[in-house]
Amino acid sequence: MATATEESARRFIATLEARDWDAWTSLMTTDVVYDMPQTGERLHGRDAYLEFNRTYPGEWHLDPRRVIADGDHAVVWFAWTLRGEDGEDGSGDAQAFFDFDGQGLITHVTDFWPEPYDPPTRPAGLAFVSMDD
Amino acid sequence: MATATEESARRFIATLEARDWDAWTSLMTTDVVYDMPQTGERLHGRDAYLEFNRTYPGEWHLDPRRVIADGDHAVVWFAWTLRGEDGEDGSGDAQAFFDFDGQGLITHVTDFWPEPYDPPTRPAGLAFVSMDD
Numbered sequence A, B: 001m002a003t004a005t006e007e008s009a010r011r012f013i014a015t016l017e018a019r020d021w022d023a024w025t026s027l028m029t030t031d032v033v034y035d036m037p038q039t040g041e042r043l044h045g046r047d048a049y050l051e052f053n054r055t056y057p058g059e060w061h062l063d064p065r066r067v068i069a070d071g072d073h074a075v076v077w078f079a080w081t082l083r084g085e086d087g088e089d090g091s092g093d094a095q096a097f098f099d100f101d102g103q104g105l106i107t108h109v110t111d112f113w114p115e116p117y118d119p120p121t122r123p124a125g126l127a128f129v130s131m132d133d
Helices: A002-017 A021-025 A046-054 B002-017 B021-025 B046-054
Strands: A028-036 A041-044 A059-069 A073-083 A089-100 A106-112 B028-036 B041-044 B059-069 B073-083 B089-100 B106-112
Touching (some): A002 A021, A002 A059, A002 A073, A002 A106, A028 A046, A041 A046, A059 B073, A073 B059, B002 B073, B021 B046
Parallel strands (some): A028 A106, B028 B106
Antiparallel strands (some): A028 A041, A073 A089, B028 B041, B059 B073
16 A cells, blocks of 8 residues: 555645646545644635645645655655745745545645744754755 | 654654653664754754754653654654743644664654744635634
């Protein structure tokens, strides 16, 4: 099952990136639940989830960085870029966690969209370097 | 290998929560790299990583929500609470991604700490509900 769930998680991102909505919706159950814990929002159902993504404003792109899967769950850590309709561009890393049913269909998606923040003051002696170094 | 990496990821959180520093450091290589993409900071080495966690201010607790692992990688999605020394308390969900070497030791940790934000304006007709409903 690990291979099937990993493949499904990869296809989830790839079909989103391709705006291949038929292929994307074929990966999930009709009553899939989509959770956004950072806003506390939840969407019920494939139709609403499709409409949410299809109408999401701006030009966005997703590029998978890491896919980890076992038989019942998977995660994709992906890089995103957005060219917003309001001229506000952005980029970053995000994570999508998936639950699967016994037929390998996605029943639940939970997204996290971490934002950059300034490093807090760190204790002296801890040799932090930049990730770019 | 999936079981071993899953167990290692679980023990990473459990030994942090227990402040069992010997057990925690035994899970990783001496030259482990710790990345925090949201601040762009990187720490090199087990000693610096231990010092970072051992001296982290406030009373913090970690509770795993989901562990997903394959042979070379794992992720833990965990809930955290912090009672800060400055009286600022907090809680949320975070994710730690792990890379493993051939001996099952952690070589790389990448943390994400997503923060809550206000829901943006959503298109009319999309029936968002609260995750608490």
